[in-house]
Amino acid sequence: MNRAREELELETGEFELAVQLGEVRAVPDGPGRRRVLRDEVDRLRAAEGFPQALRDRLRVVGSGDGAELIGVSRDRFVKLAKGGFIRPVRWYVNRYRAVVWMYLADEIGQYARDHPEALHGRLPVTLRGALDDGVDHRARGWRARRAGQLVRDAADAWEEAAVWAALLGTDGAAEVVPDLYERAYLRRLRSGLPPGRPGEFASRELIDAAVTADHPDEIALARLSLAEALDRARQARPAPRPATRSAPAAEREPRPAAPAVEPEPGPEPGPEQKPEHEPQKRARSEPVPETCSEREPEPRPRRGWRLQRPGDSAGTRRRKKLFRRT
Template structure:
C-alpha cells in the first residue's frame, strides 16, 4: 500500500516504534514482514514506521498481548500441538502447500527449519477441519511420496509480496522480481547491462532474515531463488510488467551518477487485480479442486 508524503513526516524511527508497541526485536521484525506495521521511505534510504499504524495498534483492545499473539511464530512441533495433529501430518500439510512459512533458519545439522505464524495455523485448522483427521486425499499422498515440497516456494512467495509491497517505485518492484529469478535467469530477462546493474544495487538478493550460522551460500540460494517452472514464468512476466512501468517514469541511472534526487517518484500502488495470482499456493490439481482449496 502506498504511503502518502504527509505520513512520512509523521513517522517514527524503528527503535521508537518498537518500544511504543512493546515488542521484542524478533517480534517487531515479523510485524514489519507481515505488514502489521507499515514503513515509509525517509531521507538517506532509511525507512520509518507510519505513526498511524502505531496509534491504531496501541488503541486495540487487549494491546499488546493480542498483537504479540498475531506475531507468534511456531515450528512444526508447536504448530502440530496447536491444532491437535501429529508433527508428521503437520509437515506433510506444509509440504503440500497449505501453510506458508514466514521465516526459516539452518540448524547445526544443516537442516532447514521452517517457522509459521501461529495465527495462520489456527486459521487453516478452522477453514479445513477435514484435513486434520483421517487419511489425506490419495493424490496428495502420492505427490508427497514423490517428493513434492512447497515450503520454500511458499516462503519465497510471501517474501516477494513483502518486497513488492514496500517497493518505492516500479524499479524497486522489478528489482525484487529480478532477485527472485537469480542472476542467470535475470540476465536473460533484462538484456540491458545498465538496467541489470541498477536492479542488483536495489535488491541483490531476496533477504532471508536470520538464517543461522550454519547456513551456506548454496543452502541460502536454494531457498531464495525461484526453482519451480510456474514460479519462474510468473516472476518473468511480473518482471517484464514492472520494467515497462519503470521505464515510463525514468531510465536506469548511470552507475557512476546514481539516481538524481529530482527523478525520485512516490511509492506506487500494488499490481492491478487483473494480474495472475502470486505463486503462493501449490499448483492446481484434481485433489485441490475437489476439496475447494484453491
C-alpha cells in the first residue's frame, strides 16, 4: 500500500480516500490487509492528466468552499446537505467540539450540473418543512456511504454481517443476533464503522453518535441487511466457538479401586501392660509434687551489671571516683 501511494504521488489522506471511494482498487491480502496490484498502478499512471486529474477527483471541501464552488450561499448549501442532496465523504471534530463535514468537490459540481433548479429560487416546501423539524441527513448520508464501501470490500458473508452489526451498535446487533458467540465473532471482525480522521478533539461520545444508526428507516434497513447476510454466513460456515476439552477414553472409564491394605496384627497388651501408643494421662485430682514451688523466683541481675546500693546516686559515685584519683 505504501509503495502504491508513493508511485501514485498521493498524500496519506488522499490515498486512504481513494481506496475508500474505489478510485484506487485494492484487493484482500490476508486478514485485515489489502494491497494494490501492479496493473492498477500502471492503469492510473497511464491515465490522461495524471496525477492532477486523480487529485482533483479526491479534493474535499467544506461547506463554505462548496457553496462558493457552485455559486450559492453557505446557508443554502448547508440546507441542501442537511436534506440529503449532497452527502459528506469525511468529517472531523474541531476545537469547539463541533462536527465539521467535508464533501467531494467533484460530486458538488456534478450535483449542480444535474440539478440547476436547486441552486436558485425557493427551496421545495417539503424540504423547508423537514428543516424546520430539525432533520439533518448529513451523518446518515456519511454512514450509508461508509457502510456501502465496507460491504463492497468484505471478503465473505461474515465480514459483510459485521459491517451491519457495527452500524447498529452493540445493543441493536444483540436484538438481531441472539447467539453470544456469533456476536463476539462479529465484534472481532469489526467493532465499529471506521470514523476515518475524526481529529484529536473527538470524544468517544461524538464518535459513537456519528457512526451508529439513529434514524428508524436506517435502523430497519441495517437490521434486514444483517439478518440476510447472517443467513448466508451460517450456511457457509458456523461462527468459531471455544473448543471443549474431552478426556481420553481411558480416563473416562472408571478405574478399579485399589485393595485396602490391612495392618499386620501386633502382640496384644497384657492385663498390666498398656499400649505403647497410649500416653499416660495424669488424673486431675493428683496432687502437685512438693518440688514444684508456687512462688515465682526473684529476678536475677544481668551479668556485668553492678547493683546500686541504697543512697548510692550518680553524684555520689562521681565524687568517690574523684577522691580515688587524688
